[in-house]
Amino acid sequence: MAFSPEALPAIPVALSSASVYPLAVHDAFALAQDLGYDGVEVMVTNNSVSQDPDQLNVLSERYEMPILAIHAPTLLLTQQVWGKAWTKIELSAAMAAEVGAKTVVTHPPFRWQTGYAEEFPQGIRRVAAEYGVEIAVENMYPWKVRGREAKAYLPHWNPVPEPYDRITWDFSHAAIAGMDSYEEIRGLGDRLAHVHLTDGTPNGKDEHLLPGQGQQRCAEALEHLAADAWNGVVAVEVSTRRARGAGEREEWLAETLRFAREHLVS
Incomplete structure (x- = not known):
């Protein structure tokens, strides 16, 4: 599927299919069109549609919605999708190329994926070049067990000091880690490829709140990206699982889109 880049704004705002969970991938496209998003980020899960280019x-x-990113199935809950770790990366990159998505989002390796983790920086660079996409970590x-940090990722949960060419920044994850997204995004410069727009608080839970509901400096970060003429995609990844009333999910996603557009004006 080819869409003209000229038809997109300078910084497009995509709707992540994770934001409509437990609804299906189809619903993400339909809602993105109805609400006026610029495109969709597809998270690969055990849902067959999410795996089929x-x-x-x-x-x-059908919905005239470009696919702007593919989220590889590297979450703990998608460990059974697409088999081995490198297979997940390869298939995600191949699918991104086939659907015209520029970016593949992936998580850092888990500590038990020792061989994969040791080869990870070189491996994702090789796969990215082979398929003509960018792979953004x-x-x-940090994971806490009985109040103490457990080493879940190898070499670390923070990709910034690692030799990764491209990075995805998630505000909710930053909140748990006690990081200031505004300062981190400023420091990343050209390494920043993709943003998951959400919010959170430092209470140890991955809340994926609407921006403005947590303690991250979401507005300032978006305003910096706009002023800096950044050329990536902002993907809305908020939790709507608690939506109950008719149209409540749609209201939350529309509110987040308005927030993004308001603060992405250069």
Whole structure:
């Protein structure tokens, strides 16, 4: 599916399919069109549509919504999707190329993925070059067990000091880690490829709140990106699982889109 880049704003705002959970991928495209988003980020899960580039291209055509990013199935809950760790990266990159997405979002390796973790920086660079996409490693956060930090990622949950060319920044994850997203985004410069717009508080829970509901400096960070003429995508990844009333999910996603557009004006 090919969409003209000229049709998109300088910083497009995409709707992540994770934001409509437990609804289906189809619903993400329909809501993105109804609410006026610029495109969609597809998170690969055990849902068959999320794994099929042909079906995704059909949805993209039907709803006139470009697929701007693919989120590889590297979450703990998607460990059974697409088998081995490198297979997940390869298939995600191949699918991104097939649907016209510029970016593949992936998490840092888990500590038990020792061989994969040791080769990870060189491996994602190789796969990115092979498929003509960028692979952006997402910032995560420390896991706590009985109040003590458990080493869940190798070498670390924070990708910033690691030799990764491209990074995805998630505000909710930053909140758990006690990081200031505004300062981190400023420091990343050209390494920042992709943003997950959400919010959170430092209470140890991955809340994925609407921006403005937590303690991260979301507005300032977006305003910096606009002033800096950044060329990535802002993908809305907020939790709407608690939506109950008719239209409440739509209201939350529309509110987040308004927030993004308001603060992305250069």
